[in-house]
Amino acid sequence: MSDHYYNADDLAKFGNIAEYQKEMGDKFFSYYGEVFKDGHLTAKEKSLIALAVAHAVQCPYCIDAYSSDAYEKGYSEQQMMEAVHVASAIKGGAVLVHGVQMMNKVKKISM
Amino acid sequence: MIKSLKVLNNPLSNADNQLAILEDKKLHSHASFKAKLVASDLYPLRANAVEILQINVGKMCNQVCKHCHVDAGPDRKEIMTMETMQLCLAVLAHSSIKIVDLTGGAPEMNPNFRWFVTEIKKLNKHIIVRCNLTIILANKKYHDLPTFFKQHDIEVVSSLPSFTKDRTDRQRGDGVFEDSIKALQMLNAVGYGVSEDNLQLNLVYNPAGAFLPPSQQALEIEFKDELFKNYGISFNNLFAITNMPISRYLDYLLSTGNYDSYMEKLVNAFNPAAIKNLMCRNTISVSWDGFLYDCDFNQMLELPVSPSNSRHLSDFNLNDLTNREIVIKQHCYGCTAGAGSSCGGEVAN
Numbered sequence: 245m246s247d248h249y250y251n252a253d254d255l256a257k258f259g260n261i262a263e264y265q266k267e268m269g270d271k272f273f274s275y276y277g278e279v280f281k282d283g284h285l286t287a288k289e290k291s292l293i294a295l296a297v298a299h300a301v302q303c304p305y306c307i308d309a310y311s312s313d314a315y316e317k318g319y320s321e322q323q324m325m326e327a328v329h330v331a332s333a334i335k336g337g338a339v340l341v342h343g344v345q346m347m348n349k350v351k352k353i354s355m
Numbered sequence: 356m357i358k359s360l361k362v363l364n365n366p367l368s369n370a371d372n373q374l375a376i377l378e379d380k381k382l383h384s385h386a387s388f389k390a391k392l393v394a395s396d397l398y399p400l401r402a403n404a405v406e407i408l409q410i411n412v413g414k415m416c417n418q419v420c421k422h423c424h425v426d427a428g429p430d431r432k433e434i435m436t437m438e439t440m441q442l443c444l445a446v447l448a449h450s451s452i453k454i455v456d457l458t459g460g461a462p463e464m465n466p467n468f469r470w471f472v473t474e475i476k477k478l479n480k481h482i483i484v485r486c487n488l489t490i491i492l493a494n495k496k497y498h499d500l501p502t503f504f505k506q507h508d509i510e511v512v513s514s515l516p517s518f519t520k521d522r523t524d525r526q527r528g529d530g531v532f533e534d535s536i537k538a539l540q541m542l543n544a545v546g547y548g549v550s551e552d553n554l555q556l557n558l559v560y561n562p563a564g565a566f567l568p569p570s571q572q573a574l575e576i577e578f579k580d581e582l583f584k585n586y587g588i589s590f591n592n593l594f595a596i597t598n599m600p601i602s603r604y605l606d607y608l609l610s611t612g613n614y615d616s617y618m619e620k621l622v623n624a625f626n627p628a629a630i631k632n633l634m635c636r637n638t639i640s641v642s643w644d645g646f647l648y649d650c651d652f653n654q655m656l657e658l659p660v661s662p663s664n665s666r667h668l669s670d671f672n673l674n675d676l677t678n679r680e681i682v683i684k685q686h687c688y689g690c691t692a693g694a695g696s697s698c699g700g701e702v703a704n
């Protein structure tokens with residue numbers, strides 16, 4: 245065991261998760277492969293969505309993988325940063341919209 | 356202007372130094388290319404025909420691209436002489452080779468380029484010119500190249516790493532994108548790239564960075580859409596080519612700390628299905644001074660063809676070259692990664 249939780253080399257070992265549960269692991273990877281193929285959205289568009297989601301879920305492995313993938317597929321630095329801002333706006337918005345719940349509660353109990 | 360590695364006296368301008376790095380087990384622990392072929396039952400790698408003569412008519416170029424495997428530039432003086440061109444013509448006249456692929460540098464900068472094209476055409480060969488586009492705008496004397504190409508029914512193959520200025524200029528130099536767009540419009544204006552059947556204009560995509568090309572098909576669709584929408588430009592096919600870890604691209608990889616991970620990417624993406632159509636299997640590459648190689652990359656690494664009796668145009672022996680064993684080293688992983696790579700793009704399909 246290393247003395248820290250995240251290790252960049254572990255990204256390449258992602259496939260090893262099937263070692264402990266082969267059937268589910270295999271199903272996941274075949275589903276994953278299917279999701280990222282060209283469909284009604286292009287593989288390129290999906291890569292940018294994945295990059296934004298990676299930031300929203302703050303997964304360093306996914307950020308590593310999809311920063312490379314989105315750049316390789318031709319997105320510019322500006323486009324990629326705008327995608328991160330979209331993730332940020334949704335996350336920020338999700339926090340702030342709960343402010344309405346807070347306001348409702350305070351309005352109810354205040355005089 | 357950026358200088359070539361050679362003029363800068365950079366140790367990487369020396370082929371032996373490049374090979375020493377590529378073969379150095381301390382730098383990376385990847386299996387040798389030979390071992391990979393053995394494991395896939397594909398060793399030894401042999402040519403099966405000589406259908407294409409790829410002639411490098413000189414290292415002089417008006418550009419100094421960061422990824423250039425030739426280490427070409429305005430400061431390179433190696434240029435094929437008319438005598439050597441005569442030797443090429445003699446070989447072509449006495450062989451069944453059908454295609455002549457002219458490359459450089461910027462092949463058009465060779466003072467005998469037009470004469471050479473005209474003579475090759477008399478032998479009824481299909482001619483490809485690897486035109487960097489900006490040469491057409493570089494000097495008034497080159498402005499009529501599109502018409503010259505058309506008159507000789509030449510297939511034009513041109514590099515454009517992106518349909519955006521930013522990425523193109525980062526790889527190929529400031530102002531290259533704008534001039535390339537103008538040149539493409541000039542080629543379209545004389546009829547290049549607008550029909551399926553004649554006056555073929557094909558684009559080459561090389562990654563502008565330390566990564567492998569994405570899907571050639573997806574790139575082609577996107578390039579066609581963007582270039583037509585933004586500039587009214589049409590072209591026939593897009594070839595996605597992997598950057599070879601040699602010369603200036605090797606220098607870039609080493610100086611940015613990307614060498615190891617790039618080699619790992621190439622090795623991990625090894626695809627035995629790419630072997631069948633490797634360009635070295637049907638091509639002979641000729642250097643500016645008339646020596647023979649398996650491909651332009653082996654030429655730059657100064658790895659001569661295996662038959663020792665046929666290493667120069669003056670000793671060209673078609674029989675021995677046709678079945679020759681190909682000289683392979685670690686850089687060959689660049690041709691077998693993913694969908695494979697050649698001067699005509701992907702090879703595994």
Ligand code: SF4
Pocket residue numbers: 416417418419420422423424425426427428459460461487
């Ligand atoms: S890549 Fe082509 S255009 Fe660029 S410097 Fe090399 S030979 Fe010239």
Ligand code: SF4
Pocket residue numbers: 633634635636649650651652653681682683684686687690
């Ligand atoms: S670099 Fe590519 S084309 Fe050249 S010998 Fe190696 S595999 Fe063949």
